Every structure is written in C-alpha cells, then in structure tokens.
Amino acid sequence: MKKGMICVMAVLLGAAMLFAGCSSGGDSGNAAAPAAQGETSAEQESVPAVQGATTIGKVGICMREQKNPFYKVMNDVLVNLCKEKGYEAATTDANGDIQTQIGDFENLMTQGCDVIILNAADPDSFIDVVTRAREQGIIVIAVDNALNTDTPVNATVLTNNEGNGIEVGKWLVEQIGDEPIKAVVMSGEIGNIIGEDRRQGTFRGITEAQLAKYGKTDFEVVYQLYFDGWQSDVAQRKFEDVAVSTQDFNCIISESDVATMYCYETLQAMNLPHKVWLISAADGEKNVLKAIQDGQYDATGMNSPTMLGEKAIEVAEKIANGEAVAQTTYTDATCVTQENVDQYYDPDALF
Numbered sequence: 001m002k003k004g005m006i007c008v009m010a011v012l013l014g015a016a017m018l019f020a021g022c023s024s025g026g027d028s029g030n031a032a033a034p035a036a037q038g039e040t041s042a043e044q045e046s047v048p049a050v051q052g053a054t055t056i057g058k059v060g061i062c063m064r065e066q067k068n069p070f071y072k073v074m075n076d077v078l079v080n081l082c083k084e085k086g087y088e089a090a091t092t093d094a095n096g097d098i099q100t101q102i103g104d105f106e107n108l109m110t111q112g113c114d115v116i117i118l119n120a121a122d123p124d125s126f127i128d129v130v131t132r133a134r135e136q137g138i139i140v141i142a143v144d145n146a147l148n149t150d151t152p153v154n155a156t157v158l159t160n161n162e163g164n165g166i167e168v169g170k171w172l173v174e175q176i177g178d179e180p181i182k183a184v185v186m187s188g189e190i191g192n193i194i195g196e197d198r199r200q201g202t203f204r205g206i207t208e209a210q211l212a213k214y215g216k217t218d219f220e221v222v223y224q225l226y227f228d229g230w231q232s233d234v235a236q237r238k239f240e241d242v243a244v245s246t247q248d249f250n251c252i253i254s255e256s257d258v259a260t261m262y263c264y265e266t267l268q269a270m271n272l273p274h275k276v277w278l279i280s281a282a283d284g285e286k287n288v289l290k291a292i293q294d295g296q297y298d299a300t301g302m303n304s305p306t307m308l309g310e311k312a313i314e315v316a317e318k319i320a321n322g323e324a325v326a327q328t329t330y331t332d333a334t335c336v337t338q339e340n341v342d343q344y345y346d347p348d349a350l351f
Helices: 001-021 069-085 098-109 128-137 160-175 195-212 232-245 257-270 286-293 305-320
Strands: 058-063 088-093 116-121 138-144 153-157 181-187 218-224 251-254 277-283 301-303 328-330
Touching: 058 069, 058 098, 069 088, 069 116, 069 195, 069 305, 088 098, 098 116, 128 138, 138 286, 138 305, 138 328, 153 277, 153 305, 160 181, 160 277, 160 301, 181 195, 181 232, 181 257, 195 218, 195 277, 218 232, 218 251, 232 257, 251 257, 257 286
Parallel strands: 058 088, 058 116, 116 138, 138 153, 153 328, 181 218, 181 251, 251 277, 277 301
Antiparallel strands: none
8 A cells, every 4th residue: 555655656746747847849858848739838939930921832851761651651741731732842861861961951952942841860960051041031840859959940840749648648547437557667768758758648647537537546557667779579578577477457558559569469368357458658550550440459649740741831831921830839639549540540551
C-alpha cells in the first residue's frame, strides 16, 4: 500500500512538473508544450514576419531525407497540396546529411521560392541560411523539428506529442473504469524530449481522468523499460524478460507503436487470465491501425506526416495573407481506437 502511494505521488509530481514547464515538440525540444487539443495559448501569438499580403507562387520543400516512409509521405503530401493550390513545388532530399541539406536550402533560395518548408536534419545548423532567407522576404516554416531558438523561422509546426498522450490516457480510463491500472511502460531513450512528452502526457491523461471520475488515482508503473534507439526487436526482447518475472500488469504503455505492437505475440503466448490493454502515444502507422481494426491493439496517438504537411501549408498561407500566427502550431491531438480507426486507416498508405 505504501509503495503504491509513493508511485502515485511520483506520477502526479511528474505530471505537475510537465504542466508547469516541460517543453515539447521536435528533436531539439525548444518548443513550449501545447494544450491538450493542439491549441496554442494567446501569449504565443506573434505579429506575422511578413507584413501585408504576399503572393505564393513557388514553395520549396527542403527534406532531411525521403527513404523513411514517414518523410516520404510528408514530402508527397506537400507536393500534392502545392499542385492542388496552383503553386509550383521544388523538393530536395538531403539523405540525412546536414551539409547537403544546408546546400539544398541555399539552392531553393536562388530558385525564386516564396516559401521554404524545412524539415531539418539538425536543430542548430540553419541559423545563417534561414536568416538570409528571411532577409530576402522568404517565408520559412520549420516542420516536425523545433530549431534552435536563434533560428528566425516564421513559424514551427509540430505533432502534439503531449496532447496525443493525454487523449490516449483519458480513453484508457474510460474503458477500464475504476479498476487499478498496473502498467509496463516502454520508452525509446532516456532523456529523449519527444518520448518524455508522450509518456508524461499519457500519465497526465490517466491521472486527471481518474481524479475527475473517481476522486482518486489508482495508477502504478510496475516496470519501466527502455528499448535503446527505438528498436522494435530490443523492445520485444526486454518485454519478454519482464513477462517471465511478473504477470501482475494489465496495461502496456509505450511512447511508440514500434514497441507495443511487437508485444502482442508475447501476450498471446502467455495466455493470461485477464486482459492486457495495449496503448501507445504514437505513431499511428498503417500496420498498427490495421491491428486496431482487427482488435489486436487498443489505442494509439496520431503522429501523422499528412497532418504535419497540411498544417505547414495552412500556416504558410496565413503568414502570406498577413495574418498573425502562433510561433509554434501543433497538430490536433488524436486518439485512434476501434471506434474511429476507419477514418485514418488506408491500406495503400506508405506509413
């Protein structure tokens, strides 16, 4: 009993610290944490970097890489949106090399781009080129990676990692009721800001929902695992080791589908007498959405390259029209379950 109370107090303290000042967003972790539904607060509003109306004729899409299906989908969404809106699109692929991407950005600057959407390979390397682009009147939108705060981008567009976690945690409490939640928690890397936002968001969603519905919390982390480098095989192996030592859990919470998805087979082999809920704060990959559809997986948060691409174009257009935008804009917080998975699952999708 005493041990459980300590665990719950630690969870609540972590959630309170997160709410008070934890940062969220891309790889650099420089962006302020978003509200649960992806909205930005009034104090984040800023005067648009481009004053008055600007006509968008050409959009440069400066991608860190396109081998990863996530980034390939983001690039294709941006290109297709440009075509639909009558904009010319120029796209680059740095293949993960920072110096190559800096050169790509500079080339886009010379091609008459009115907007450059930057999916940066590194948060600290684009201060000079972005400064020069802004001096030329080019609108620069960073997407999926919060850059060094000295990088004068017009705006940044990020996935709502914390908000997704909150929505997934709230949903779990709605399903499980006042039953105690005993969770195995699976994290990618110690100190990873995105992972922390996802994890703490889920904790916050669980504890706040329990407090609101039952006036108390009953949430215990029985095991915390780190699957180094977000590797699914490592996650599965470590979970198997835990499953040998204890079966006293009824939920697996992960910061990424790559961990939770591969626990399903292990759980089937264990043949536990009680249900184990499989939830993740991200990413909403195609195979996971299919598993949710088939009842093999319970819930995930949407880390969608499509949503990021759409939001980046939307923000760029607002700036071009002279509208004020938030310094950081987040995608809508989304929990995908069997009830709404058909809205998101596309069997032909790359990601």
